[in-house]
Amino acid sequence: GTDTLSLVSLCSPTVVELNHNLTSVIPESALLIIIGWILGGIIYGADKMQTFTLTPTVFFFYLLPQVILDAGYFMPNKLFFSNMGAILVYAVIGTCWNAATVGLGLWGCWLGGAMGDIDIGLLQFLLFGSLIAAVDPVAVIAVFEEVHVNEVLFIMVFGESLLNDGVTVVLFNVFDAFVSLGGAEIDAVEIIKGIISFFVVAFGGSLVGIIFALLISLLTRCTKNIQIIEPGFIFILGYLSYLTAEMLSLSAILSIVFCGICCQKYINANMDERSVTTVRYVMKVLANGSETIIFVFLGISAIDPAVWVWNTGFILLTLLFIFVFRFIGVFLLTWILNKYRLVPLEFIDQVVMSYGGLRGAVAYGLVAMLDENKFKEKNLMVSTTLIVVYFTVMLQGITMKPLVTWLKVKRAAVTELTLAEKIQNRTFDHMLVAIEDISGQIGHNYMRDKWHNFEERWLCWFLMKPSARKSRDYIFNIFHQLNLKDAMSYVKEGERRGSLAFVRNETKADVDFNKKFRASFSEIMPDIMADNMGPDHVPLSSILQDIVPSVCLDMHEQDLTMRESEDFNAHHLLQQHLYRGRKQHRHRYSRSHLETNRDENEVQEIFQRTMRSRLESFKSAKMGVAPAKKIQTKHQKKDKPQKMPNGNSSDKSKNHPYGDKDFEFSEGDCGSGGEAAGDLFPMRAYRVEAGIVNPAFMAEMDPMDNMQQIPHVALLPQTLNSFDT
Amino acid sequence: MGALQSLPDEPEYRDLSEKTGFSFEQIGILHKRFKQLSHNEDTLRRDDLNTIPDLSCNPIRTQIIEAFFDKRNFHQNGEGTVQEISFEEFLVVMSHFRPPALDMTEEQREIIRREKLRFLFNMHDTDNDGTITLEEYRHVVEELLSRSGALGKETAKGIADAAMLEVASISMGHMEPDEFYEGITFEHFLKILKDIEIETRMNIRFLNMDTTNLCKVNRAYPDCTSLTKYTDKLLESCLWFGFGLL
Numbered sequence: 001g002t003d004t005l006s007l008v009s010l011c012s013p014t015v016v017e018l019n020h021n022l023t024s025v026i027p028e029s030a031l032l033i034i035i036g037w038i039l040g041g042i043i044y045g046a047d048k049m050q051t052f053t054l055t056p057t058v059f060f061f062y063l064l065p066q067v068i069l070d071a072g073y074f075m076p077n078k079l080f081f082s083n084m085g086a087i088l089v090y091a092v093i094g095t096c097w098n099a100a101t102v103g104l105g106l107w108g109c110w111l112g113g114a115m116g117d118i119d120i121g122l123l124q125f126l127l128f129g130s131l132i133a134a135v136d137p138v139a140v141i142a143v144f145e146e147v148h149v150n151e152v153l154f155i156m157v158f159g160e161s162l163l164n165d166g167v168t169v170v171l172f173n174v175f176d177a178f179v180s181l182g183g184a185e186i187d188a189v190e191i192i193k194g195i196i197s198f199f200v201v202a203f204g205g206s207l208v209g210i211i212f213a214l215l216i217s218l219l220t221r222c223t224k225n226i227q228i229i230e231p232g233f234i235f236i237l238g239y240l241s242y243l244t245a246e247m248l249s250l251s252a253i254l255s256i257v258f259c260g261i262c263c264q265k266y267i268n269a270n271m272d273e274r275s276v277t278t279v280r281y282v283m284k285v286l287a288n289g290s291e292t293i294i295f296v297f298l299g300i301s302a303i304d305p306a307v308w309v310w311n312t313g314f315i316l317l318t319l320l321f322i323f324v325f326r327f328i329g330v331f332l333l334t335w336i337l338n339k340y341r342l343v344p345l346e347f348i349d350q351v352v353m354s355y356g357g358l359r360g361a362v363a364y365g366l367v368a369m370l371d372e373n374k375f376k377e378k379n380l381m382v383s384t385t386l387i388v389v390y391f392t393v394m395l396q397g398i399t400m401k402p403l404v405t406w407l408k409v410k411r412a413a414v415t416e417l418t419l420a421e422k423i424q425n426r427t428f429d430h431m432l433v434a435i436e437d438i439s440g441q442i443g444h445n446y447m448r449d450k451w452h453n454f455e456e457r458w459l460c461w462f463l464m465k466p467s468a469r470k471s472r473d474y475i476f477n478i479f480h481q482l483n484l485k486d487a488m489s490y491v492k493e494g495e496r497r498g499s500l501a502f503v504r505n506e507t508k509a510d511v512d513f514n515k516k517f518r519a520s521f522s523e524i525m526p527d528i529m530a531d532n533m534g535p536d537h538v539p540l541s542s543i544l545q546d547i548v549p550s551v552c553l554d555m556h557e558q559d560l561t562m563r564e565s566e567d568f569n570a571h572h573l574l575q576q577h578l579y580r581g582r583k584q585h586r587h588r589y590s591r592s593h594l595e596t597n598r599d600e601n602e603v604q605e606i607f608q609r610t611m612r613s614r615l616e617s618f619k620s621a622k623m624g625v626a627p628a629k630k631i632q633t634k635h636q637k638k639d640k641p642q643k644m645p646n647g648n649s650s651d652k653s654k655n656h657p658y659g660d661k662d663f664e665f666s667e668g669d670c671g672s673g674g675e676a677a678g679d680l681f682p683m684r685a686y687r688v689e690a691g692i693v694n695p696a697f698m699a700e701m702d703p704m705d706n707m708q709q710i711p712h713v714a715l716l717p718q719t720l721n722s723f724d725t
Numbered sequence: 726m727g728a729l730q731s732l733p734d735e736p737e738y739r740d741l742s743e744k745t746g747f748s749f750e751q752i753g754i755l756h757k758r759f760k761q762l763s764h765n766e767d768t769l770r771r772d773d774l775n776t777i778p779d780l781s782c783n784p785i786r787t788q789i790i791e792a793f794f795d796k797r798n799f800h801q802n803g804e805g806t807v808q809e810i811s812f813e814e815f816l817v818v819m820s821h822f823r824p825p826a827l828d829m830t831e832e833q834r835e836i837i838r839r840e841k842l843r844f845l846f847n848m849h850d851t852d853n854d855g856t857i858t859l860e861e862y863r864h865v866v867e868e869l870l871s872r873s874g875a876l877g878k879e880t881a882k883g884i885a886d887a888a889m890l891e892v893a894s895i896s897m898g899h900m901e902p903d904e905f906y907e908g909i910t911f912e913h914f915l916k917i918l919k920d921i922e923i924e925t926r927m928n929i930r931f932l933n934m935d936t937t938n939l940c941k942v943n944r945a946y947p948d949c950t951s952l953t954k955y956t957d958k959l960l961e962s963c964l965w966f967g968f969g970l971l
Contacts, residue, residue, distance in 0.1 A: 342824060342928055413920060418895065419888040420917045424845070426869055427785060428926040434789040435822050435929055437779040440758040445929070446779075453782070 027397040029142035029295045033390065036299015043300065050304035054297035059365040060252075063290045065242045067138050068253050069235075070287035071162060072260020073279075079155050080261070082444075086337050086345075087159035090353075094329050095133050095164040099171055101325040103129025106317060115313035119376040123179045128381055130171035131367055132322060132388060136360030137161040137253075138291055139389075143358060143397040150410040153349045157356045165253035165362075166202035170194070172366055173249075179374055205251030209258030212241035216259070217266035217463035224465070230275040231282060234267060266463045294361045295393075301364070302386050309380040318384050319391055322359070330354040348407045355403060358392040359385075741813060745820035755819060759812050768809035769793075785868050788848050793818050797847045804853055818844075824928040838923050839915070845927075846914050856908030859889050892917055 023031070044050055080087070103126035109115060110125065140161045144154055174194040181190070216237045223230050238259055245255035268276050301307075330353050338344040345353075367385045372378045404411075432445040738752050747755070762777070763769045774780065774790045783789070796803030798821070799814050810818075821844045825837050849857045849865050857865075863885040870881045889909070896913040909917075 342930060343922070418917060419884070419891050421921060423866060423869070423884070423888055424918060424921065425926070427845070427865070430783055430785045430869070431789060432822075432927070432929060434780055434783050434786060435819070437777050437783070438762075438774060438789070438793075439755060439819060439929070440761070441929070 024146060025398065025401075027143050027146050027393075027400075029139065029291075030394040030397050032292055032295035033299040033394060036296040036301075037303060038299075039296065040300035040303030044303050050300070050306065052297070053301040053304060054294070054361070054364065054368070056365045056369040059294065059297075059361060059368075060246075061243075063294050064138075064253075064362070064365075065239055065256055066283075066286040066290045067141075067294075068162070068242075068256045069238045069260050070283045071137055071141065071158070072257040073264050073283055075257075075261050075264070076151070076155065077261060077264070079151055080159055082448075083152065083155055083159065086341065087156060087163060089333055089337060090156065090160040090330070091163035092167055094160065094333055095135075095167040096171070097329045097332075098133035098322070098325055099126070099130035099167075101129075101329070102133055102318070102321045103127075105321045105325070106314070109313065109317050114317060115311055118311065118314070118380065121179075123175055124375060124377070127172065127175035127179060127370075128367075128384075130168060130175055131363050132318065132359060132385060134164045134168040134359070134362060135161040135357045136362050138294060138362070139358035139360030139393050139397075140356065142291060142295070142360075143393065143400055144356065147401050147404050148412045149352060149404060150349075150412055152343075152345075153352060153409070154412070156345075156349075157353055162253065162257050166205060166251040167198065168362070168366070169251050169253075170198040170201050173197070176370075201249070201251050202254060204248065205245045205254035206258045208245045208248070208250060209241050209255035209260075210262050212237055212244070212255070212259045213262035213266075214463065216263045217270065220267045220270035221463060221465050223271075227272045227275055230271050231278040234263075234279050235282070235286075266460075270463075270465045298361055298364060298386070298389060302390075307379050307382050309377070309383050311380055311384075314380060315384050315387055318388060322357075322388065326357045327351075327354040330357070348409050351407060352400075352404060352409055355396060355400065358396060359388050360393060361389070364389055741816055744813075745816050746823055746826070747816065747820060752816065755816060756812060759815050768811055769815060770809050784870075788865075788868060791851070792844065792848050795847055797853065798844055822927060822929045824930065841923055841927050842915055842918060843911065846911050854908075856910050857914070858908035859885065862889055862909070 040050065040052075043052060103122075106115075106129065107122050107125040110118070110120065135157065137158065140158055144157070174197065178190070216234060219233050219237070220230060223233070238256060241259040242252045242256040245252040267279070271279070330350055334345050334350045334353075364382075364385050367378075367381050370378045370381065375381065429445070433449040436446045738749050741747070741752055742749060745752075759769065760766075762773045764773070771790055771794060774793065775786075780786045780789075791806070792798055793815065794806045794808070794810060796805050796807060798818050800817055807814075821841055825834055829837070846857070847853075849861055851861055851864070863882055866881040866885040866888070867878055870878070892909050892913060896909070896916060
């Protein structure tokens with residue numbers, strides 16, 4: 001029955017994915033709808049009636065929550081909240097405007113006789129207007145996924161589509177109640193009740209979401225010993241927040257959105273990395289699956305002559321009105337908003353925003369919920385809704401990309417932020433706060449800073465594990481990622497070359513450091529990841545090719561003991577102050593592609609960097625030069641091998657790291673306690689997650705007694721261990 | 726500038742307005758703030774700025790405060806630092822954070838952008854040799870991590886090294902084995918940050934309202950822990966948050 005059909009429809013994306021050229025022209029959602037039509041046709045042909053439709057219950061309780069939870073969990077919070085004002089304006093005022101104008105416009109036309117003779121009234125028009133007015137999050141994601149507009153534009157449309165549920169629910173219920181009451185009973189009291197109910201529904205829903213977010217965060221804080229079921233909690237509690245809000249007649253979508261938004265930071269910090277990965281992937285799977293089923297069913301539901309009522313006037317006028325009034329609404333509101341915004345929204349952006357007001361399955365779900373007895377023209381409304389959905393998703397979806405290209409809309413930047421940019425961003429943050437303080441103003445930045453301090457002081461203390469608290473800073477996460485990538489590349493390379501270099505040895509292994517360290521250097525950007533190992537980060541990605549690191553392998557036992565030590569949260573400390581991650585700035589919004597960094601050059605860059613710092617410290621130590629004012633960068637843009645520190649000092653004589661293509665370190669490097677050189681032995685103390693310890697990045701730990709040994713570190717064994725255990 | 730009277734002095738304000746681009750009201754407000762900070766004197770010293778309580782937990786406050794006393798930011802082609810600044814200089818430094826007017830041409834925006842980035846560059850390039858050397862950059866990163874103590878220092882070094890490396894690789898491209906990368910010049914700096922949206926990153930809205938009253942609490946009762954101070958602040962915050970939401 002429905003299950004088989006769902007399974008079949010889940011297979012459709014694979015069909016669709018087979019041809020990427022196709023999907024880049026026609027959005028996946030449109031293709032899915034077409035598949036739905038085909039399937040619907042087959043079923044109808046077989047059964048002579050449409051046995052499968054998208055019922056509101058199935059849609060609202062089984063299909064929609066995952067999509068919204070996914071949206072909330074992966075929401076770029078900083079971007080969202082800094083544009084919150086504008087988003088709210090569009091969501092609330094914009095939706096009300098749309099609902100009112102469409103409803104009244106249609107009513108006017110009906111009075112004028114454009115629709116012929118249908119049994120309908122003003123209130124029903126208003127109700128229809130309110131359910132058709134709302135921009136749909138599922139459709140927006142589906143279409144904008146291919147398009148990659150700039151992040152501000154995206155967050156406006158997307159944020160609006162999520163937050164307008166509060167308005168939609170209220171308007172729908174209010175007008176539904178009014179229709180039941182009949183026109184005569186409506187007086188000012190009822191209207192005021194309606195307005196109050198908006199606030200209750202919206203804020204109540206958000207509050208429920210936030211409460212559940214707190215619950216989830218607290219839960220993850222306590223689940224250290226039962227890590228395996230952590231992901232399960234997230235989904236269960238997320239869904240619970242949806243159901244609770246629904247039960248209390250509050251806005252369920254708002255509830256689950258805020259649940260996702262508020263908890264993401266804390267659960268990503270608290271949970272084990274593997275759990276985080278699990279949650280990310282399962283979330284995407286569920287959301288993708290739901291979306292697919294939704295669109296396919298939207299297609300199937302159309303192939304049902306029983307619901308088809310064609311009224312040219314009604315349908316065409318609806319299409320016209322939603323389109324035109326959307327444009328008018330957006331332009332009007334933006335004109336007002338631009339007076340207050342620091343960065344005004346451009347004309348082109350407004351056009352895309354208006355054009356991107358897609359209607360989707362939520363509207364269909366709502367219209368299917370209407371009671372036939374009260375709404376004599378329900379079938380007409382259903383048909384119209386379906387046509388509107390098809391029009392927006394398919395037509396506007398297909399033409400969105402060409403439009404965006406033609407209008408030269410500012411697109412999302414594809415490149416990573418450089419380290420320097422990230423440092424600057426953080427500097428900017430602090431600078432703006434400082435200037436606001438000096439000029440005596442209470443502005444945006446001041447508030448943001450205050451919230452940040454409050455959050456750090458109270459919320460993190462309450463909601464985060466003690467160990468996670470120390471590590472919640474962005475910078476440390478960067479190093480964490482870098483080191484992980486280092487480790488991954490080591491593994492990959494070792495496996496590729498046969499494990500000679502990676503022998504796990506209990507004794508202090510004298511590894512041969514003469515292995516050629518081939519790397520082709522080029523312009524490189526590091527993959528600096530975000531925010532508390534945010535959902536975007538994939539610890540298990542690995543790319544590498546031709547890099548052979550040489551490894552030091554003597555650390556397992558020592559490291560194990562040091563694991564708990566709190567001194568070595570270098571990478572965690574960093575998070576605290578420096579970087580805001582790329583997730584924040586170059587957010588790619590994609591349902592199907594999790595951002596995994598596949599830049600080969602990064603890993604090379606890491607090695608290069610490692611080499612540099614070692615080089616520098618070596619030089620300063622060896623040549624009595626103070627740690628350089630100038631950074632001596634050796635850019636080996638040619639393919640040259642580099643040598644790793646040679647523990648065996650067979651090349652002690654070749655003491656010239658510079659000017660020599662294969663520069664080598666002797667262990668004198670390790671031995672000389674230049675300030676950075678002393679850092680070369682941190683690995684013992686390093687925490688297990690850290691991956692390769694870049695000596696320059698590590699604080700001084702207890703230097704090995706036996707300086708003869710290999711300075712370079714690979715936490716390869718640790719990393720492997722951690723993945724095994 | 727000579728002594729500034731407490732009443733808005735039209736000709737002087739007009740001068741300042743032309744020079745810095747602020748409106749008269751904004752200049753008036755900032756003037757009040759200036760006098761508040763400087764205890765009604767004509768010049769401001771570093772100590773005056775140091776007493777701002779909120780500023781004390783800002784990791785880069787020394788740099789910011791230094792920026793106010795840095796002659797390079799006064800747009801007079803001066804160099805070095807001063808011990809005190811007048812209101813005009815205060816205003817000039819503040820004007821770096823003013824959002825560009827809506828009716829500016831592309832070139833003017835470019836000029837403004839360059840100015841702002843120059844300000845930033847000067848903030849980092851403390852010895853004014855035209856380049857941000859590794860040491861200076863390390864110092865920058867250290868300040869940002871200054872709340873983390875000794876560990877911060879170590880890691881700051883590492884990050885700074887990494888960032889410099891990256892900058893070098895972007896700016897210099899291919900380098901010979903013997904070449905040294907001296908430091909980040911202003912041109913390199915521009916190149917690195919060319920993608921940053923300077924408008925959102927470095928602009929403050931100088932509101933046309935009298936805000937100094939609201940902040941008087943800071944100055945008048947720097948150590949006050951009374952409830953009124955917090956409720957006052959709370960009320961202000963609600964007010965501005967509501968406004969600031971937009």
